[in-house]
Amino acid sequence: VYKRQVSTQSTWGLLFGEKMSTSPARKRVKSANFPIDLTSYNEVAIDPWATQSLSAEQKAALTHNIGLIRDTIVFFTSCGGIRGYGGHTGGPFDTVPEVMILDAFFRGRPDKFVPIFFDEAGHRVATQYVMAVLEGELEAEKLTNYRVGHAHLPGHPELGHTPGVKFSSGRLGHMWPFVNGIAMANPGKICICLGSDGAEQEGNDAEAARLAVAQNLPVKLIIDDNNVTIAGHPSEYLKGFEVGKTLEGHGINTVIRANGEDIDEVFAGLKKIMLADGPAALILKRAMCPGIKGLEGSCHGHDVINASAAIGYLESRGRQDCVDFLKALKKPSEGYEYIGSGEWGVCRSAFGKAVNLCLAKMTLEERKARVKVIDTDLKGSVGLQAIETAYPEVFIPSGIMERGNFSAAAGFGFEKGKQGIFSTFGAFQEMILSELTMARLNHAAVLCHFSHTGMDDMADNTCHFGLNMLFADNGLDDDHVPTYLIAPADERQMIKVVEKIFHVHALRFVYSTRSKTKAILKEDGTPLYGDDYEFEVGKDEVVRTGTKGYIVSYGDALYRCVDAVERLKKEGIDVGLINKPSLNVPDDATLAKLGAAPFVLVVEAYSRRTGLGSRFGTWLLERGHHPKYAHLGTWREGSGGLWEHYAHQGLDPKSVMEKVKTMI
Numbered sequence: 001v002y003k004r005q006v007s008t009q010s011t012w013g014l015l016f017g018e019k020m021s022t023s024p025a026r027k028r029v030k031s032a033n034f035p036i037d038l039t040s041y042n043e044v045a046i047d048p049w050a051t052q053s054l055s056a057e058q059k060a061a062l063t064h065n066i067g068l069i070r071d072t073i074v075f076f077t078s079c080g081g082i083r084g085y086g087g088h089t090g091g092p093f094d095t096v097p098e099v100m101i102l103d104a105f106f107r108g109r110p111d112k113f114v115p116i117f118f119d120e121a122g123h124r125v126a127t128q129y130v131m132a133v134l135e136g137e138l139e140a141e142k143l144t145n146y147r148v149g150h151a152h153l154p155g156h157p158e159l160g161h162t163p164g165v166k167f168s169s170g171r172l173g174h175m176w177p178f179v180n181g182i183a184m185a186n187p188g189k190i191c192i193c194l195g196s197d198g199a200e201q202e203g204n205d206a207e208a209a210r211l212a213v214a215q216n217l218p219v220k221l222i223i224d225d226n227n228v229t230i231a232g233h234p235s236e237y238l239k240g241f242e243v244g245k246t247l248e249g250h251g252i253n254t255v256i257r258a259n260g261e262d263i264d265e266v267f268a269g270l271k272k273i274m275l276a277d278g279p280a281a282l283i284l285k286r287a288m289c290p291g292i293k294g295l296e297g298s299c300h301g302h303d304v305i306n307a308s309a310a311i312g313y314l315e316s317r318g319r320q321d322c323v324d325f326l327k328a329l330k331k332p333s334e335g336y337e338y339i340g341s342g343e344w345g346v347c348r349s350a351f352g353k354a355v356n357l358c359l360a361k362m363t364l365e366e367r368k369a370r371v372k373v374i375d376t377d378l379k380g381s382v383g384l385q386a387i388e389t390a391y392p393e394v395f396i397p398s399g400i401m402e403r404g405n406f407s408a409a410a411g412f413g414f415e416k417g418k419q420g421i422f423s424t425f426g427a428f429q430e431m432i433l434s435e436l437t438m439a440r441l442n443h444a445a446v447l448c449h450f451s452h453t454g455m456d457d458m459a460d461n462t463c464h465f466g467l468n469m470l471f472a473d474n475g476l477d478d479d480h481v482p483t484y485l486i487a488p489a490d491e492r493q494m495i496k497v498v499e500k501i502f503h504v505h506a507l508r509f510v511y512s513t514r515s516k517t518k519a520i521l522k523e524d525g526t527p528l529y530g531d532d533y534e535f536e537v538g539k540d541e542v543v544r545t546g547t548k549g550y551i552v553s554y555g556d557a558l559y560r561c562v563d564a565v566e567r568l569k570k571e572g573i574d575v576g577l578i579n580k581p582s583l584n585v586p587d588d589a590t591l592a593k594l595g596a597a598p599f600v601l602v603v604e605a606y607s608r609r610t611g612l613g614s615r616f617g618t619w620l621l622e623r624g625h626h627p628k629y630a631h632l633g634t635w636r637e638g639s640g641g642l643w644e645h646y647a648h649q650g651l652d653p654k655s656v657m658e659k660v661k662t663m664i
Helices: 011-016 056-082 090-094 096-108 126-134 140-145 175-185 203-214 243-249 263-275 307-316 320-328 347-359 364-370 385-390 402-412 426-441 491-501 557-570 588-595 613-622 644-648 653-663
Strands: 191-196 219-225 254-259 280-285 341-345 371-374 419-425 446-451 483-486 507-511 517-520 541-544 549-553 575-579 599-607 628-634
Touching: 056 090, 056 096, 056 126, 056 140, 056 263, 056 307, 056 320, 090 096, 090 126, 096 126, 096 191, 096 219, 096 263, 096 280, 126 140, 175 191, 175 203, 175 219, 219 243, 219 263, 243 254, 243 280, 254 263, 263 280, 307 320, 341 557, 347 385, 347 446, 347 491, 364 371, 371 402, 402 419, 402 426, 402 446, 419 426, 426 446, 426 507, 483 491, 491 507, 491 517, 517 557, 541 557, 549 557, 549 588, 549 653, 557 575, 557 599, 557 653, 588 613, 599 613, 599 653, 613 628, 628 653
Parallel strands: 191 219, 219 280, 254 280, 371 419, 419 446, 446 507, 483 507, 549 575, 549 599, 599 628
Antiparallel strands: 341 517, 541 575
């Protein structure tokens, strides 16, 4: 039962008929630099068609594996947390029992399965990494660099980036529809899709369910229903939603519910759905982080385990070597001193503070009648929690349903004098573009805040980069309501922006970053966006004057460009700097000024293909200006890590300075 059945055929070979290789498969070896011996993993082989129930021997082996892999996940994800790179522990920790049994199924009946643990919840990537080690594709000691820059272990799985990772995932609700296609491409094979009660809230999964049922696809869903998402408990904020009933309503006839912590129940449920014809689902009920003191059942378990909880858990499991390793870890820093800017601030939190300043000027009756703030399970990350705390009468907690929540906010803002407020991560703006068009055609007013734009501080990596923000500027010249795309440079400017546009009947998109940003200073050291500053839509702002040429920037790239400009000036290269917070409105006066300059260089964290720089040169040419022109932006997949992304994309101050020197 426990002997390794070595296959010399790759996973993709199994899928697409690749010929057998004569080279032997790589084997795991015990690592002296990794404090858990993963060679003790029992390679159980089970045929669910022939096995009625687990034998005592099988159960003991699987129980050992569950403990071993859960210990491993706690250990290496906590490495990321202690180093400051964040991460996610609870999700992969929860799903270990079903993954261990599925691994045994893959080994016992390889002819029946596409042997990939497709996962809707990409943040559970720790599962993919530890399985890559077990399959001999990744060295165990590399796990301790979870989410570290350039370590090739980002916060979500990326195909081709990490050895042993077989697919990309990261935006909830996107994997099940994809797996439907995998099933179509592999007739006769069962496809596995690990799901969650969070991912099932996405509209994509409703469409995927209908297709799977209509085509009787052998897609088997194994759903971790732990009643926890980032901002709360679905049973509280999304009353009426129940995963099993939802799937049954779509026509899935075999929906099994089981205790996710009872190995016999998990096996029995998995066996039933494997034997069922067509799509089927096993819903596993469990508390988040079962058995981890201080995190069990808590929303905090969604994130990376804190050092205290990790050490306590590992000590209780007799993993003193892991504890000693964690206690020796140090938190790295960028180690760069930026000049020309001041204190650090958090723009995404400042959005909520700014909205509260506006709400404070309204009566209770006015607030209730005129404003609705609709959360998308990210209130703590996007600044909405401050609004909920101060003005709960306008706040609506909701689920992971970007399209529907945005449209509801737009519908509330259908009537003049009313507005909906909507917020989520920048990457997810791409999910509401069609709804945006309909909101525009309905002359609706929505104030949108998209945090986590660009790529700075994004250890989650490429799938969570907010790069295509200018996609929101997709209307027509004769729109009945204007569309404003605004990216404040620091906390003070964020507050000024929101106060200025709060009551404007328009589609207003305000962008911030996950990372902190530094306050932009004048040359005399005082804040550029002080009390006397007033934001004006469409007006560009001179941060520094120059005679050799100008850099144009905005958002979190601006303080880095201030640093580059200040250092260039010290070298005798007199370069100016423009802040362009209004991304989609050309400022003719500024364009004329730049048109007379020797060069213009746009520097931004957004995509080189779709960002400001992709249209700024056109604006210059349309007005008869032709300075030397260049554009720096995000152009390749991420490196993992936090600040490391800027240098990886060639957008750090040193890279900007080097680019300027090629243009003078």
